[in-house]
Amino acid sequence: MKFVDEYRNIETVKKIAKQIKSITTKKWTIMEICGGQTHSIMKYNLQEFLPDEITLVHGPGCPVCVTALDVIDKAHLIAKKEDVIFTSFGDMLRVPGSFTDLLKIKAEGNDVRIVYSPLDAVNIAEQNPEKKVVFLAVGFETTAPANAMSVLEAKRRSINNYSILSSHVLVPPAMHAILGSENNLIQGFLAAGHVCTVMGYEEYIPISQQYNSPIIITGFEPVDILQGILACIKQLENNEAFVHNSYKRMVKKEGNIHAKKTMFEVFEISNKNWRGIGEIPNSGLKVKNKYKEFDADKIFSLEDYKIEEPKVCISGEIMQGLKKPFECPAFGKECLPENPLGAPMVSNEGACNAYFRYKK
């Protein structure tokens, strides 16, 4: 496939790896923020192409993994209601809540449907006026605009039985939290290329300056990732720190202004709880009051639902780069992809799942 195959070419990968080796003189720790990149790194075994001095740490960039437990529980409470059709992206179905998961709820006879796009959920609402159709609207800045579009589309078509259970997270505040933590080990970042297709990369410039950390806008194929690492090591070795766009074919500095406009029409910035990590200020998006009739939290009076996270799962430490999945005592034993104890074992963008599949 064009724009895919040439970025998986092993000869090109080897050439970039050679360049990286030739310039690396010290030990460096780099975090790839996005779960899609973690998945590629494990799948193509990219760490093997890198010199021993470079350690890759897998960041919190998997929406399945960081969606707070109380949101997952709320989804389950709503999905069990008789007059509800609950819709979700496929990878949220097996995420364990405090008591159950969506797949089990579906097996018990409730109407739970996988959709490819949030607009499909709007169509389901239009076709089922006697039901309340709820979409589990999770994701980073890449997904939030499409979720917002579904609300605007429902409003435009006067569909009043559609709502979203919204839990969106933003990448830059998480980078602040990681770089600003006293345990921080991260010296350079590969920023999530697809988030930047929407947001652009201006907001990373002050972060890079404040923490003196290179931030490289990076794509998802093996060649992209190695090029991102090369650009990052170049800066680190030269004692430089700035934002570099290594994913120019997809990302413009200003991002996609139309998508951003849609997103901020429906959502506003709020504090956000990240599963395993805790609350990060201004790191989420919530539905504006103006669109409250599309906000499932309000419709089902679940705004105050809170729950403590169980302590078995060390996903928070893994997502901050403090530990690797195999340092978790449950990894590959009680916690398996078929029986995940924590969210990073569920999705193939989660670090635990990627380690289990490709590095047993």
Place this chain on the structure above:
Amino acid sequence: MCLAVPGKIISINSENPNLITAKVSFGGAIKEINIQWLPEAKVGDYILAHVGTALSIINEKEAKEAIKTANEFEEMQKKLDDKTL
């Protein structure tokens, strides 16, 4: 979920100005994708699609450039090696 994939626009349907869509081929598999955030998109363009919406048009020039740079280093190294021999 954050998976986003490149595909080629085969046709554009702008009948409904609020919901402009395109038929997009992903390596042969055709899907209907919302392209209203890419007003400049035209048939033949490659776009990046995510959960049913297109987020950017792939810049072919930059795409070629990236692969070229990756391969150039090798040639440069060779030239340097030849000189030192």
